[in-house]
Amino acid sequence: MARVAGVDIPDNKRVEVSLRRIYGIGPTRALEIVGRARVEGNPRVAELSDEQLNRVRELVDKEYTVEGDLRRELNDNIRRLIDIGTYRGTRHRKGLPSRGQRTRTNARTKRGGRRTVAGKHRVLAKK
Numbered sequence: 492m493a494r495v496a497g498v499d500i501p502d503n504k505r506v507e508v509s510l511r512r513i514y515g516i517g518p519t520r521a522l523e524i525v526g527r528a529r530v531e532g533n534p535r536v537a538e539l540s541d542e543q544l545n546r547v548r549e550l551v552d553k554e555y556t557v558e559g560d561l562r563r564e565l566n567d568n569i570r571r572l573i574d575i576g577t578y579r580g581t582r583h584r585k586g587l588p589s590r591g592q593r594t595r596t597n598a599r600t601k602r603g604g605r606r607t608v609a610g611k612h613r614v615l616a617k618k
Contacts, residue, residue: 493536495548496557502537506547509536515557524550 492499500509510521528546530539539547551557556564572580582589588598599605 493539493544495544496551498558500536503535505533506530506536506539507533510547510551513551513557515555515561516551520555524555 492502494500495510496513498513500512502509506525507518507521510516510524511518516524524547528543528550530543530547536544569580569583573584574580579589586601586603587594588601592598594602
């Protein structure tokens with residue numbers, strides 16, 4: 492397995508696909524990296540020459556914020572919002588959606604499992 496940005500990327504996959512294993516690199520960035528590193532013909536990682544692999548490594552290391560640095564930057568941004576007391580920060584602190592989604596229904600991933608409240612769905616007796 493080749494190692495790029497501290498991550499082992501799979502040898503048996505195409506370069507664009509295996510670069511996506513790196514946190515912070517998605518489909519668009521992977522294509523951009525392959526193009527800028529002058530890797531021709533859509534090869535698999537195992538078929539790359541050492542020179543091509545080094546070009547890809549250098550590009551990822553120098554041009555992009557990935558893996559630990561990116562995670563740290565995101566956590567710092569969230570911590571800053573919490574510290575200065577913004578609305579988004581309080582939503583993060585409470586573990587609720589911070590981008591305006593409704594929470595009366597849905598938002599199960601953020602709010603956790605269902606908590607049953609007694610008498611919420613009371614059936615009205617027929618008269």
